[in-house]
Amino acid sequence: MSPVQIAIEPTSPKTLSVNQPDGSDAAFRQTGYRGYSFIPAPLNAFLKSTGPVTFQARTVAFSPPDTVLEVYEDRVKMLQEAAEEEGIKPRPASLPAFFKFIHAASFKVRPAALFLLDDGCYAAIWRNEAWRLNVKFLGDDNAEYVLLDRTEDLPKGKSGSVTFDELNNLIVADNIKPLLQA
Numbered sequence: 001m002s003p004v005q006i007a008i009e010p011t012s013p014k015t016l017s018v019n020q021p022d023g024s025d026a027a028f029r030q031t032g033y034r035g036y037s038f039i040p041a042p043l044n045a046f047l048k049s050t051g052p053v054t055f056q057a058r059t060v061a062f063s064p065p066d067t068v069l070e071v072y073e074d075r076v077k078m079l080q081e082a083a084e085e086e087g088i089k090p091r092p093a094s095l096p097a098f099f100k101f102i103h104a105a106s107f108k109v110r111p112a113a114l115f116l117l118d119d120g121c122y123a124a125i126w127r128n129e130a131w132r133l134n135v136k137f138l139g140d141d142n143a144e145y146v147l148l149d150r151t152e153d154l155p156k157g158k159s160g161s162v163t164f165d166e167l168n169n170l171i172v173a174d175n176i177k178p179l180l181q182a
Contacts, residue, residue: 071111079116091120093139098122101137101164110182131179135167143167147174 076095083090102109112124123136130151136144141164148157162170171177 072114075114079114079122083116083120088116088118089120090116090122091139094120094122094137097137097139097141097143098124100141101135101143101167104164105168105180107177107180108182109180126179128179131176133176133179141165145170147176 080090082088098114110126112126115123115125117123117136121136121138123134125135126133127150130149132146132148132150132155134146138144142161143164144159144161145167146157146159147170148155171180
């Protein structure tokens with residue numbers, strides 16, 4: 001992809017206008033706002049032609065895109081449409097709890113299989129050759145989990161209701177970070 005060119009132009013003696021071309025929002029979003037820089041030549045030429053000028057600057061905070069949300073965007077939309085068709089009312093606190101759990105991890109969490117259960121809670125499943133972790137997000141930093149150790153012929157496991165802190169302690173204690181880590 002070619003770099004996005006940003007145009008900086010004077011709109012009055014004391015104002016500069018920054019214009020970005022069509023499609024640049026998508027380019028910025030795709031790359032997480034990384035790799036773009038302003039080339040100072042237009043600004044320098046303007047300042048040299050006008051002499052000393054005082055400008056007022058206003059900064060606008062741009063948050064980098066939430067790549068975690070982007071990963072689940074289509075799936076959440078599909079689940080919400082299915083819920084509407086089936087008369088399932090999602091719990092308002094469940095989906096935010098899922099994203100809070102993902103964002104609060106001390107490592108980048110790999111994508112999970114995400115489901116909406118009949119009771120309106122969102123649930124996620126992470127699995128690999130050795131482990132399977134199912135987490136039901138109840139909201140308010142509470143979850144229910146089922147953890148299966150699949151390394152033996154007869155899987156063994158455990159389950160329970162936990163807070164996010166307790167779930168994180170379980171992840172450390174059972175050394176299942178490799179299951180969750182991207």
